Amino acid sequence: MIIQRFKKTVLTTAVCLSFALSTVTSAQDANVNATWDDLLESAKGQQVYFNAWGGGEQINSYIQWVANTVEEKYGVSLTHVKIGDIAEVVSQLQAAKAVGRDSDGNVDLMWVNGENFAAMKNGGLTWGAFARALPNTKYVKDTPSIKFDFSVPVDGLESPWGGAQLVFIYDTEYLKQPPASALALLEHVKAGGRFAYPAPPDFHGTTFIKQLLIELSEQSTALASPVEQADFEAVTAPLWAYLDQLHPLLWGNGESWPASAAATMQLLDDAELDIALSFNPNEASAAVKNGQLPETVRTYVFENGTIGNTHFVTIPYNAKAKAGAMIVANFLLSADAQARKANTEFWGDPTILDVSKLPAEDQARFEALDAGPWALPLGAGKTLAEPHASWAAALEQAWLERYAN
Amino acid sequence: MPAFGLLPELASGNGFNQLFNEPRFWPALILSIKTGVIATLLVLLITLFTLICVYGTRLWQWLFAWIPSLLAVPHAAMAVGLAFMLAPSGWLARWVSPGISGWERPPADWVVPDAHGWSLIFGLVVKEAPFLLLTAAAQLQSINVDASLRIGRTLGYAPARCWSRLILPQLYPRIRLMLMVILAFNFSVVDMAIILGPGNPPTFSVLLMSLINDPSSRAAASAGALFMAFGLVLLFVVLWLLERLIAGIASGRRESGQRWVGHILWRRFYSAFIAAFFALSSISIVLLVIWSVAQRWRFPAVFPTQYTSRFWLGKVDQLTSPAVLTLSFALFTVVSVLVAAIAWLESERRGIVPKLDWLWYVPLLIPQVTLLFGLQAASLLFFIDGKWLTVAYIHWFYAMPYAVLILAVAWREIDPNWHSAAAVLGAGYWTILFRVRIPMLIRPIAQAAAVALAVSVAQYLPTLLLGAGRYQTLAIDLVTSFGGVDKRAIAVLAVLQSLLPLLAFVLALLVPRLVFRSRLAH
Numbered sequence: 060m061i062i063q064r065f066k067k068t069v070l071t072t073a074v075c076l077s078f079a080l081s082t083v084t085s086a087q088d089a090n091v092n093a094t095w096d097d098l099l100e101s102a103k104g105q106q107v108y109f110n111a112w113g114g115g116e117q118i119n120s121y122i123q124w125v126a127n128t129v130e131e132k133y134g135v136s137l138t139h140v141k142i143g144d145i146a147e148v149v150s151q152l153q154a155a156k157a158v159g160r161d162s163d164g165n166v167d168l169m170w171v172n173g174e175n176f177a178a179m180k181n182g183g184l185t186w187g188a189f190a191r192a193l194p195n196t197k198y199v200k201d202t203p204s205i206k207f208d209f210s211v212p213v214d215g216l217e218s219p220w221g222g223a224q225l226v227f228i229y230d231t232e233y234l235k236q237p238p239a240s241a242l243a244l245l246e247h248v249k250a251g252g253r254f255a256y257p258a259p260p261d262f263h264g265t266t267f268i269k270q271l272l273i274e275l276s277e278q279s280t281a282l283a284s285p286v287e288q289a290d291f292e293a294v295t296a297p298l299w300a301y302l303d304q305l306h307p308l309l310w311g312n313g314e315s316w317p318a319s320a321a322a323t324m325q326l327l328d329d330a331e332l333d334i335a336l337s338f339n340p341n342e343a344s345a346a347v348k349n350g351q352l353p354e355t356v357r358t359y360v361f362e363n364g365t366i367g368n369t370h371f372v373t374i375p376y377n378a379k380a381k382a383g384a385m386i387v388a389n390f391l392l393s394a395d396a397q398a399r400k401a402n403t404e405f406w407g408d409p410t411i412l413d414v415s416k417l418p419a420e421d422q423a424r425f426e427a428l429d430a431g432p433w434a435l436p437l438g439a440g441k442t443l444a445e446p447h448a449s450w451a452a453a454l455e456q457a458w459l460e461r462y463a464n
Numbered sequence: 465m466p467a468f469g470l471l472p473e474l475a476s477g478n479g480f481n482q483l484f485n486e487p488r489f490w491p492a493l494i495l496s497i498k499t500g501v502i503a504t505l506l507v508l509l510i511t512l513f514t515l516i517c518v519y520g521t522r523l524w525q526w527l528f529a530w531i532p533s534l535l536a537v538p539h540a541a542m543a544v545g546l547a548f549m550l551a552p553s554g555w556l557a558r559w560v561s562p563g564i565s566g567w568e569r570p571p572a573d574w575v576v577p578d579a580h581g582w583s584l585i586f587g588l589v590v591k592e593a594p595f596l597l598l599t600a601a602a603q604l605q606s607i608n609v610d611a612s613l614r615i616g617r618t619l620g621y622a623p624a625r626c627w628s629r630l631i632l633p634q635l636y637p638r639i640r641l642m643l644m645v646i647l648a649f650n651f652s653v654v655d656m657a658i659i660l661g662p663g664n665p666p667t668f669s670v671l672l673m674s675l676i677n678d679p680s681s682r683a684a685a686s687a688g689a690l691f692m693a694f695g696l697v698l699l700f701v702v703l704w705l706l707e708r709l710i711a712g713i714a715s716g717r718r719e720s721g722q723r724w725v726g727h728i729l730w731r732r733f734y735s736a737f738i739a740a741f742f743a744l745s746s747i748s749i750v751l752l753v754i755w756s757v758a759q760r761w762r763f764p765a766v767f768p769t770q771y772t773s774r775f776w777l778g779k780v781d782q783l784t785s786p787a788v789l790t791l792s793f794a795l796f797t798v799v800s801v802l803v804a805a806i807a808w809l810e811s812e813r814r815g816i817v818p819k820l821d822w823l824w825y826v827p828l829l830i831p832q833v834t835l836l837f838g839l840q841a842a843s844l845l846f847f848i849d850g851k852w853l854t855v856a857y858i859h860w861f862y863a864m865p866y867a868v869l870i871l872a873v874a875w876r877e878i879d880p881n882w883h884s885a886a887a888v889l890g891a892g893y894w895t896i897l898f899r900v901r902i903p904m905l906i907r908p909i910a911q912a913a914a915v916a917l918a919v920s921v922a923q924y925l926p927t928l929l930l931g932a933g934r935y936q937t938l939a940i941d942l943v944t945s946f947g948g949v950d951k952r953a954i955a956v957l958a959v960l961q962s963l964l965p966l967l968a969f970v971l972a973l974l975v976p977r978l979v980f981r982s983r984l985a986h
Contacts, residue, residue, distance in 0.1 A: 108934065113944050116953045123781050140933050143944050147677035151932065154682070158844060165850050165932045233569070253572060258664040260674075310572065314579030316663050318946065325950060329553035330569045330763050350759040350772065351950045463665050464491040 113141020364441030479687030545748030850932030
């Protein structure tokens with residue numbers, strides 16, 4: 060059994076390596092198209108299961124558009140498997156790996172980043188350096204947050220899809236001067252303001268407490284290294300002191316929590332909250348155009364900046380339709396797909412392409428995009444780096460121990 | 465098995481240790497016991513009070529025309545409707561704002577879902593009370609209620625006394641098993657608890673769901689699933705002790721022979737309450753329909769300020785595939801359940817299998833989480849997870865008990881002389897089955913089919929756990945999107961999910977009539 064599994068691992072690694080090597084060598088060849096053409100050929104008719112968070116109406120519609128387009132263009136049939144939390148899928152893959160189910164997996168492509176990517180990379184659940192072989196990868200920006208996912212080297216194991224930054228949305232009808240720092244926020248709720256954030260381990264809730272931690276901790280440099288190397292208690296003490304004060308004054312008294320960041324937007328529209336959270340600087344625009352928020356909303360960030368990161372797609376090691384998944388990943392990087400994604404009519408997710416590298420007509424498509432007054436004004440607010448991926452789980456655990464009982 | 469660390473391939477470590485180290489363990493367990501027990505007691509009380517106060521009135525007939533439609537609406541859809549109704553910015557608050565209440569903004573005095581589980585309890589009672597009421601009503605004939613009421617009255621007891629002294633002691637043993645099913649359900653429900661239950665800590669079953677989805681906590685989840693089954697057994701024991709206690713008190717009071725005058729005012733008050741209660745749940749469904757076509761609808765407007773059809777028409781692509789998938793499982797379930805239930809009852813009638821009614825209660829008495837965690841592990845080991853047939857099977861598994869229990873009564877009551885008469889006329893077994901027995905029982909068969917369909921359409925957890933996330937039925941889509949997608953899109957899903965079983969119930973009423981008419985025409 061063990062020998063068998065070892066063989067399989069060797070085999071898989073060998074396949075991955077040879078694949079990576081062949082594409083690297085062929086990239087130096089003049090014959091690069093042959094490989095990609097072969098891939099296109101074998102992808103035809105493949106059924107690709109794309110496991111991605113399904114909680115955003117516009118995102119779901121966008122993925123549906125991707126599915127229709129790749130079907131038409133490449134004959135790849137894409138199914139969006141909507142899930143609540145990608146950690147579930149990582150868990151399924153771990154179970155599959157444990158029982159030795161190394162082929163014919165249930166997932167061909169998945170939307171990940173941060174600690175989930177770190178878990179996949181550590182567990183050998185990613186397939187290989189496929190992202191380097193994608194033709195469109197040459198247009199991608201060359202920034203740290205694309206090369207390092209929460210301080211973990213990406214190594215081509217995942218392909219970038221979009222950028223993100225923590226932003227706050229408020230309704231000018233009810234709130235004139237939004238609080239622009241952690242301390243101002245505390246003052247705001249003390250004065251009767253209505254605020255709430257989703258309870259960790261919800262992704263946005265965790266991001267929000269990471270944001271507070273960066274702002275409040277006197278030792279925030281420790282956050283760039285793995286949590287095991289830091290004095291967790293000392294680094295996080297100011298955070299807990301702050302939350303102890305904040306929680307009783309929240310919407311729901313620190314006992315009930317909004318189900319998600321999207322729920323805070325709904326609650327903002329219902330006027331139950333003054334401020335909503337989002338991880339997309341353009342989300343408010345998209346929401347206004349979609350009739351989800353009133354035209355009186357505006358987006359802002361804290362004066363010292365907010366956390367930003369990149370989200371990616373990856374192919375699991377046991378995916379069934381790897382060729383099809385690569386075709387889809389490549390299409391997601393195309394100017395066509397990225398411009399539509401950045402358009403607030405459809406989604407409004409910031410692009411990871413370096414627009415200046417694109418052909419002129421594609422550049423024009425990005426320049427034509429106007430997010431309107433509701434989105435975060437371009438260039439407003441600094442972007443802060445994510446803490447190392449290991450901090451998320453430690454913070455979530457500590458938060459739960461303090462506030463979940 | 466993973467709970468004890470026996471299947472390290474699926475889950476590592478000792479689950480019980482991990483479980484007890486989980487900070488949310490005790491609060492979640494206590495919350496589940498609280499919501500489960502209170503909801504079940506309220507269901508029982510409402511059922512009994514409705515029998516006492518409403519039985520035999522015009523409201524009674526009205527309720528019974530209405531209840532099947534309430535039962536048809538899936539739990540998740542009803543939960544969404546109630547959430548939209550009861551929130552501070554919900555429909556109830558809007559009707560009185562800002563005029564009567566003075567609320568320019570939604571009040572900040574409560575939130576839905578609340579941290580103490582009352583929203584969830586409310587939702588459970590709304591769904592389960594009609595169910596128990598229907599079960600109890602079906603038993604009334606066999607215990608001769610009208611005669612008991614007459615005798616009681618001539619002895620000088622008020623109607624309420626007749627019920628509590630004469631009828632309830634006979635009725636209770638007949639609905640006890642169904643009450644236990646309801647307790648098991650309330651204690652372990654997942655979909656409704658995700659929508660209406662507290663989030664932090666969540667109910668025990670929802671906590672287990674998040675544990676099983678966390679790679680490092682699978683063993684803890686398995687241990688929790690066993691713990692859940694064990695807890696339920698304890699609750700059953702408590703229920704039984706409570707029964708003994710009440711029976712003891714009641715028999716003492718029965719012998720005292722005291723006679724008091726019943727309060728007619730109290731009956732009126734309760735009738736109004738119960739009418740409002742049932743109306744509220746029906747109105748929530750209407751509310752969903754309105755939300756599904758709203759473009760802008762801010763507090764405190766009572767109706768949307770702008771309407772749109774794009775959440776229906778613009779999403780045809782996204783709605784068709786879950787709807788078709790849901791329908792495919794539902795149709796499979798209806799056909800397979802009917803065939804299996806009829807085969808079972810026929811075998812029972814001909815003495816091939818013994819009469820085993822209790823057997824069909826077993827799946828309903830085990831918490832879904834417990835059973836499904838086990839089945840999921842098994843399906844992973846046998847490589848049958850994520851297969852269409854695996855999911856279809858589990859739908860069949862959960863629909864079958866209801867179909868058998870509905871059909872059994874009618875099947876056994878049919879006069880054997882019909883069979884003999886047909887046999888004398890030279891009809892073979894199959895001819896008799898298809899030309900006599902089934903047409904005679906078309907009404908209960910149609911009901912069983914409708915219930916099987918409703919059960920299948922509502923299956924959230926079984927589809928999720930055994931489908932490996934591949935089968936995006938309406939139930940899955942609805943519960944997954946509740947946390948995020950905006951209200952209009954959720955409302956569309958909830959309406960669509962309710963529509964299928966509602967149509968089935970309407971058909972179940974119409975088809976037998978049509979069949980009879982066509983047979984009369986021959």
